[in-house]
Amino acid sequence: MDEQKPVLTRRNFLRAGSCVALGGLMGAVLPGSASAESVEKSRVVLIRNQDVLNDSGNLNGQTLAEMLDEAVMALHSSTSAEEAWKRIAGPDEVVGIKSNHWNALRTPRELEDAIRARLIQAGVKPDNIAVDDRGALRNPVFQNCTALINSRPMRAHHWAGLGTLLKNYIMFVPEPWKYHDNACENLGAIWKLPHVSGRTRLNILVMLTPLFHGVGPHNFSERYVWQYKGLIVSADPVAADATGSRIIQAKRNLFFGKESPISPQPRHILAADVKFGLGRFQTEHIELIARGWDEDRLI
Amino acid sequence: MRFKIPKRALRLAAHFLAIIGCTVIMASSTSAETTLEYLRSGLPRNVGGYSARSDGSLYDRNTIFSYIDGAGEVYNAYNMRACLALGFTKPGASEITLDIFDMGSPDDAFGVFTHDRGGTPVDIGHGGVSRPEWLSFWKGRFFVSLYSQDSSSEAAREVITALANQVAGLISAPPHVPKIVALLPRQGLDQDSIRFFHTDSILNFHYFLSTENILRLTTQTNATLAAYREGGREGMLLLIEYPKSGLAAQAEESFRKAYLRDTGESSITRIEDGTWAAVARDGAILTIVLNAGGQSYAEALLAMVQNKLSRK
Numbered sequence: 001m002d003e004q005k006p007v008l009t010r011r012n013f014l015r016a017g018s019c020v021a022l023g024g025l026m027g028a029v030l031p032g033s034a035s036a037e038s039v040e041k042s043r044v045v046l047i048r049n050q051d052v053l054n055d056s057g058n059l060n061g062q063t064l065a066e067m068l069d070e071a072v073m074a075l076h077s078s079t080s081a082e083e084a085w086k087r088i089a090g091p092d093e094v095v096g097i098k099s100n101h102w103n104a105l106r107t108p109r110e111l112e113d114a115i116r117a118r119l120i121q122a123g124v125k126p127d128n129i130a131v132d133d134r135g136a137l138r139n140p141v142f143q144n145c146t147a148l149i150n151s152r153p154m155r156a157h158h159w160a161g162l163g164t165l166l167k168n169y170i171m172f173v174p175e176p177w178k179y180h181d182n183a184c185e186n187l188g189a190i191w192k193l194p195h196v197s198g199r200t201r202l203n204i205l206v207m208l209t210p211l212f213h214g215v216g217p218h219n220f221s222e223r224y225v226w227q228y229k230g231l232i233v234s235a236d237p238v239a240a241d242a243t244g245s246r247i248i249q250a251k252r253n254l255f256f257g258k259e260s261p262i263s264p265q266p267r268h269i270l271a272a273d274v275k276f277g278l279g280r281f282q283t284e285h286i287e288l289i290a291r292g293w294d295e296d297r298l299i
Numbered sequence: 300m301r302f303k304i305p306k307r308a309l310r311l312a313a314h315f316l317a318i319i320g321c322t323v324i325m326a327s328s329t330s331a332e333t334t335l336e337y338l339r340s341g342l343p344r345n346v347g348g349y350s351a352r353s354d355g356s357l358y359d360r361n362t363i364f365s366y367i368d369g370a371g372e373v374y375n376a377y378n379m380r381a382c383l384a385l386g387f388t389k390p391g392a393s394e395i396t397l398d399i400f401d402m403g404s405p406d407d408a409f410g411v412f413t414h415d416r417g418g419t420p421v422d423i424g425h426g427g428v429s430r431p432e433w434l435s436f437w438k439g440r441f442f443v444s445l446y447s448q449d450s451s452s453e454a455a456r457e458v459i460t461a462l463a464n465q466v467a468g469l470i471s472a473p474p475h476v477p478k479i480v481a482l483l484p485r486q487g488l489d490q491d492s493i494r495f496f497h498t499d500s501i502l503n504f505h506y507f508l509s510t511e512n513i514l515r516l517t518t519q520t521n522a523t524l525a526a527y528r529e530g531g532r533e534g535m536l537l538l539i540e541y542p543k544s545g546l547a548a549q550a551e552e553s554f555r556k557a558y559l560r561d562t563g564e565s566s567i568t569r570i571e572d573g574t575w576a577a578v579a580r581d582g583a584i585l586t587i588v589l590n591a592g593g594q595s596y597a598e599a600l601l602a603m604v605q606n607k608l609s610r611k
Contacts (some may be wrong), residue, residue, distance in 0.1 A: 007508065007509060007510065007511045007557045008510040009510075009513070009558055010509065010558075010570075011570050011571055015571050057483065077460050102368075104448065122603060155368060157356060158367075158368075160371035174370075177361075177364050177371075180372045181500075182510075183500055198423065215430060215433045216415070216432075216435065217367045217373075217398055218367060218370075218396060218446050219367075221430075221433070221448070222449070222451075223432075264503060265503050265507055277521040
C-alpha cells in the first residue's frame with residue numbers, strides 16, 4: 001500500500017455525510033472538494049419518451065432518433081439538430097462509434113443507425129464511419145479516427161458495479177483484464193491513452209431498459225430490468241455515468257424496499273473525476289437538463 | 300547374518316520411485332481437466348425436452364473473460380482452475396446454461412458460493428440456492444451454476460433442478476467447512492450471512508471498508524465475514540488468518556492506523572454512525588468487530604472469538 005496516498009475508509013464517507021449504506025459514492029460531497037460555485041458545471045441531458053417502447057418492449061426507432069436529436073440540441077444549445085451535429089463532427093473527420101454488443105442488453109441498432117445517419121448529414125463520409133465493440137482495436141476506421149462517439153446501455157456489472165460509458169472503452173486496450181483491479185477503479189486511465197485521449201465528442205448512456213441488479217455469472221435477469229425509456233447525453237462521460245448511477249441506485253432502493261447499495265461500488269466513476277480529471281462526479285457540479293416524459297424519473 | 304542391499308539396486312529403486320512420483324504428480328496436475336471431463340461425460344444429452352447444444356467449452360483463468368467478461372474476476376479471486384460451460388436448448392425456449400467451475404479446493408468452492416447467497420435454500424450438493432432464473436450450489440471443489448434468462452418458465456426451472464441434482468450426484472466429496480469459518484462463534488450467528496474470501500475486492504463487495512487494502516489481504520489470506528444478532532444487539536465479525544503472525548501484526552497496525560487512528564492504544568472505538576469497531580490479534584489470526592450496536596457487544600464478540608481460539 002502506498003503510504004503517501006491518502007486512505008479513504010468507510011469512516012471518511014460517514015463523516016462527509018454520504019450514506020455508505022446507500023452505495024456510498026452517489027451524490028456525496030467529497031472531503032476537500034471545491035464548491036459548486038467555483039467549478040464549471042458539466043451539462044447532462046436526460047431525455048425520456050413514453051412512446052419509445054411499447055408494452056411488449058418493441059422499440060420505435062423514429063422516436064428514438066427524435067429523442068437523440070432533441071438531446072443533442074439541448075446539449076449544444078442549438079436550434080436545429082443539423083447545426084448541433086455539425087458541432088460534433090465534420091466532413092474531414094473519421095468517426096468511430098464505440099457501441100456495446102453484450103448479448104443480453106446491447107446498444108440498439110436503431111440508435112447506431114441514427115447516429116450514423118446524423119453524422120453523414122453533418123458531412124462525414126460514410127466510409128469514414130464505423131460502429132464496433134470488441135473489434136474496435138483492429139478496426140481501421142477506429143485506428144485512424146479523429147473523433148469517437150461512445151454509446152452503451154447502463155447495466156449492473158458483476159465486478160465493476162456498473163457497466164458504464166467509462167467502462168465501454170475497455171475494448172481500446174489489448175488486455176482488458178489488466179484494468180480489473182479494485183473493481184475496475186482505474187478505467188479512467190484508458191481514456192488518457194494516446195489513441196483515445198481527447199477524441200470523444202459525445203457520450204450517450206442508453207437508459208431505455210437498464211439492468212439494475214445482476215445475478216450469477218451471466219448477470220442478466222428480465223426481473224431486474226425496467227422501462228425507463230431514456231437517454232443520457234453529455235460531452236462529459238463521468239457526469240453522464242454519475243447521473244445514470246443515481247437513477248440505478250434510486251431504482252434499487254424502490255424495488256427492494258430498502259437501501260440497497262450498488263455492489264460492488266462503481267468506484268471507477270468517482271476515480272475518473274478525482275484521479276484522472278475526466279469529468280464531474282458530484283451532483284453539485286452537474287447541470288442536469290431533463291426533457292420529455294417526467295413520470296417516475298427517480299432523480 | 301546382515302543383509303546388505305547393493306548400491307546399484309538402491310539407485311535403481313530410487314529412479315523407479317522417482318518415475319512413479321512424477322507420474323502421480325502429472326496425473327494430479329491434469330486432474331482438474333480430467334475431472335471436468337468426467338463430469339461432462341456423465342451428463343445427460345437430453346433432459347425435459349432440452350438438448351445439449353454441443354459438448355461444451357472449457358475456460359481457464361485467462362480465457363474466462365471471453366466467456367463472462369469481468370465477472371470472471373470473481374471466480375479468479377477464488378482461485379478458479381477451469382470452467383466447463385454447456386448450453387441446453389429447446390425450440391421456443393431460452394437456453395439453459397450450465398457452468399461447472401473447478402475451484403481447486405472445497406474452501407474456494409464454498410467461498411464463491413457464499414459470494415451470492417440470496418434466494419431460497421435448496422438441498423442440493425453441500426449447499427444450494429434457487430432463484431427464478433438461477434440455481435447455484437457447491438460440492439467438493441466444484442461450484443455449479445444453472446441459468447436461464449427466462450425467469451418465468453416453470454418448465455425451465457424443473458429442468459434446471461433435475462440437471463443440478465444429476466451434477467451433484469456425479470461429484471463424490473465429504474462435507475467441508477473452511478477452518479477460519481469454523482472459528483466463528485455460533486451464539487447469535489446468522490448462518491446465511493457467512494462469507495468466505497481472500498481479497499479486499501471481495502470484502503468491499505460485501506462490506507465497504509476502504510478504498511485501499513488496509514487489512515493487507517492477499518490470495519494467501521483466508522477470511523470470513525458474518526453477521527450477528529442477539530437480544531436486540533447486532534454486529535459483524537471479520538476473522539482473517541494470515542500465513543504468518545508477522546503479517547497479521549502488520550495488518551493490525553495498518554488497520555489501526557487507517558481505521559482506529561483516533562483511539563490511541565485502545566482496540567475499540569465508536570465510529571461516525573454510532574456503531575462500534577474493535578480489533579484483536581491472536582498469532583496469525585486477526586479478529587475485527589464491525590457495526591456493533593454497543594461497546595459491550597463489541598467486547599462480547601471479541602471475547603467469544605478469543606474463547607474459541609484459546610480452546611483450539
